[in-house]
Amino acid sequence: KAGVTQTPRYLIKTRGQQVTLSCSPISGHRSVSWYQQTPGQGLQFLFEYFSETQRNKGNFPGRFSGRQFSNSRSEMNVSTLELGDSALYLCASSLATGSSYNEQFFGPGTRLTVL
Amino acid sequence: QKEVEQNSGPLSVPEGAIASLNCTYSDRGSQSFFWYRQYSGKSPELIMFIYSNGDKEDGRFTAQLNKASQYVSLLIRDSQPSDSATYLCAAYNQAGTALIFGKGTTLSVSS
Numbered sequence: 001k002a003g004v005t006q007t008p009r010y011l012i013k014t015r016g017q018q019v020t021l022s023c024s025p026i027s028g029h030r031s032v033s034w035y036q037q038t039p040g041q042g043l044q045f046l047f048e049y050f051s052e053t054q055r056n057k058g059n060f061p062g063r064f065s066g067r068q069f070s071n072s073r074s075e076m077n078v079s080t081l082e083l084g085d086s087a088l089y090l091c092a093s094s095l096a097t098g099s100s101y102n103e104q105f106f107g108p109g110t111r112l113t114v115l
Numbered sequence: 116q117k118e119v120e121q122n123s124g125p126l127s128v129p130e131g132a133i134a135s136l137n138c139t140y141s142d143r144g145s146q147s148f149f150w151y152r153q154y155s156g157k158s159p160e161l162i163m164f165i166y167s168n169g170d171k172e173d174g175r176f177t178a179q180l181n182k183a184s185q186y187v188s189l190l191i192r193d194s195q196p197s198d199s200a201t202y203l204c205a206a207y208n209q210a211g212t213a214l215i216f217g218k219g220t221t222l223s224v225s226s
Contacts, residue, residue, distance in 0.1 A: 055212045056208070100211045
């Protein structure tokens with residue numbers, strides 16, 4: 001079974017631009033979560049989608065948004081990029097949501113560099 | 116605010132030794148805990164999870180949970196240089212919609 005895929009793997013943008021990242025979950029998984037990983041803050045939860053609905057959002061500004069499609073694929077968008085948005089953006093998929101027992105499996109990540 | 120705490124390390128052990136990685140959590144309502152391994156430049160890989168008090172073994176890995184002490188640990192027996200990585204501990208929020216991660220412990224196994 002194929003794992004979680006993310007595109008693109010690397011991105012270089014300049015301040016003020018916007019960016020869209022894509023995630024395809026493991027086949028049959030309906031929940032997609034997004035995380036930001038930086039050396040200083042570690043892994044931080046951005047948002048989670050299930051059945052095309054955002055179920056939870058982390059403590060990030062409104063410049064960070066996302067959506068999920070009917071095939072469970074998800075995209076996240078960051079508008080008006082800032083230098084501090086440089087990070088590894090990770091997508092994780094799981095079978096379901098709303099349970100403390102759902103195993104989440106991560107994709108390879110998208111490395112975003114903002115210049 | 117739910118928190119998961121880990122000692123950042125580095126934890127250095129010789130090849131063949133037992134590596135012990137520890138994690139504490141602040142929310143007594145937390146029910147399950149996940150251990151991920153992350154190699155430098157790679158994404159986190161799920162090793163195992165535990166939700167009952169006591170030990171859970173999987174190969175060379177043993178997870179231990181003590182809910183009374185709000186303490187989770189991961190033991191790696193017969194450590195190998197290939198085990199050198201950052202180990203992340205995580206717990207779900209109460210709604211089961213977000214994993215809260217510790218900042219990770221870096222393990223270095225020397226041959």
